[in-house]
Amino acid sequence: MQSVDLTNIPVVDNHCHGVTTDQVFADQAFGEVEAWRRAFTESTDAGMPREHVATTAFYRRLIRTLAPFLGCETTEDAVFAARIAREDKGLTAELLRAANIDTLLLDTGFPPPEVVFPVPELAELGGCRAEPMLRLEVLMEELLAEHDSLSDTEEALSIALEDVRAGGHVALKSIAAYRTGLDIREWPREDAEVSFREYKRAAEAGSARLVHKPLLDTLLHVAFAQAARQEIPVQFHVGYGDADTDLLLGNPLYLRRVLQRPDYRGMPVVLLHECYPYTRQGGYLAAVYENAYLDLSYGIPLLGYGEMLSFTRQALGVAPSSKLMYSSDGIGVPELHWISAIDGRSVLGQVLGEMVHHEETSLTEAEAAGESMLRGNAIRLYEL
Numbered sequence: 001m002q003s004v005d006l007t008n009i010p011v012v013d014n015h016c017h018g019v020t021t022d023q024v025f026a027d028q029a030f031g032e033v034e035a036w037r038r039a040f041t042e043s044t045d046a047g048m049p050r051e052h053v054a055t056t057a058f059y060r061r062l063i064r065t066l067a068p069f070l071g072c073e074t075t076e077d078a079v080f081a082a083r084i085a086r087e088d089k090g091l092t093a094e095l096l097r098a099a100n101i102d103t104l105l106l107d108t109g110f111p112p113p114e115v116v117f118p119v120p121e122l123a124e125l126g127g128c129r130a131e132p133m134l135r136l137e138v139l140m141e142e143l144l145a146e147h148d149s150l151s152d153t154e155e156a157l158s159i160a161l162e163d164v165r166a167g168g169h170v171a172l173k174s175i176a177a178y179r180t181g182l183d184i185r186e187w188p189r190e191d192a193e194v195s196f197r198e199y200k201r202a203a204e205a206g207s208a209r210l211v212h213k214p215l216l217d218t219l220l221h222v223a224f225a226q227a228a229r230q231e232i233p234v235q236f237h238v239g240y241g242d243a244d245t246d247l248l249l250g251n252p253l254y255l256r257r258v259l260q261r262p263d264y265r266g267m268p269v270v271l272l273h274e275c276y277p278y279t280r281q282g283g284y285l286a287a288v289y290e291n292a293y294l295d296l297s298y299g300i301p302l303l304g305y306g307e308m309l310s311f312t313r314q315a316l317g318v319a320p321s322s323k324l325m326y327s328s329d330g331i332g333v334p335e336l337h338w339i340s341a342i343d344g345r346s347v348l349g350q351v352l353g354e355m356v357h358h359e360e361t362s363l364t365e366a367e368a369a370g371e372s373m374l375r376g377n378a379i380r381l382y383e384l
């Protein structure tokens with residue numbers, strides 16, 4: 001079956017993270033190679049990078065794809081030596097440029113800004129454009145530290161989000177799925193007030209992490225109102241993540257309450273990471289709600305090629321291609337941003353080729369859909 005050739009289309013990576021300025025993996029608890037492997041797992045268990053990560057389909061493909069690119073033997077040791085022989089900036093520039101990136105949309109909430117290349121520098125290294133997105137929970141925690149009542153915090157949040165684009169951000173991002181789940185509710189005022197006081201006590205005791213559901217949900221509604229008014233996209237972490245996320249509560253169907261609100265219909269909702277493994281549910285939402293979009297991420301969640309084909313078929317099988325957008329979710333190491341661009345073009349090309357074969361679409365339409373998913377849809381949605 002003939003694939004649709006998307007190899008020369010520059011990508012808009014609609015969700016990724018910064019690259020750390022230090023690409024040398026010196027770690028006291030791990031050997032150097034094991035420390036590098038930690039970039040390719042969502043597990044925080046120490047035995048995983050030591051014993052198991054190198055046997056994943058993703059990691060094996062990474063080594064086999066990197067070896068010819070770096071001009072070395074196809075072994076893990078040779079690949080690691082070749083990447084470590086390059087200096088941090090050189091390696092980052094080489095991989096990002098080879099990925100042919102139009103724009104990187106960066107979630108600057110993690111890793112912390114002090115350890116990654118500043119956004120303008122990353123753009124310069126990659127020979128591309130880079131735009132930051134605002135992580136809501138980080139902003140909320142900052143404002144909670146400054147205010148002594150829930151209503152003051154709400155007002156400050158509303159003001160901080162008064163003009164998101166003028167503030168230099170192209171989108172908002174929420175990690176509610178990591179904190180308290182996607183079943184974002186409207187709470188009675190008293191419950192939210194109690195939750196606020198509980199948060200304050202926890203913060204005074206040294207834990208300023210916002211994991212207090214009535215409070216987080218209440219503040220999210222303040223943000224949603226602003227996003228809807230300004231038609232600013234809100235990205236939600238959905239599905240696959242580290243063990244900190246409760247995957248049962250990461251099902252995108254929990255977002256129904258938010259998606260059903262008529263006053264939020266101006267807010268584009270971007271469901272990240274193909275909602276893996278809830279891709280069918282995410283695709284369904286993108287098919288039913290005009291303002292729901294599905295992100296197709298080919299770096300993380302660190303899948304084998306067959307599984308990437310599978311989620312891409314599921315997404316394109318139910319959702320309009322005008323609602324699908326490419327990303328890498330690359331973080332920390334530039335290899336993720338790079339291999340994702342290669343795999344994303346290849347997998348999308350193959351699945352579009354199947355659609356042509358089944359006479360669902362013409363080759364010309366399939367090529368245009370490929371360009372839209374890799375680039376055009378994001379340019380329109382984020383007003384790049």
Ligand SMILES: [Zn+2]
Nearest residue numbers: 016017107329
């Ligand atoms: Zn991410």
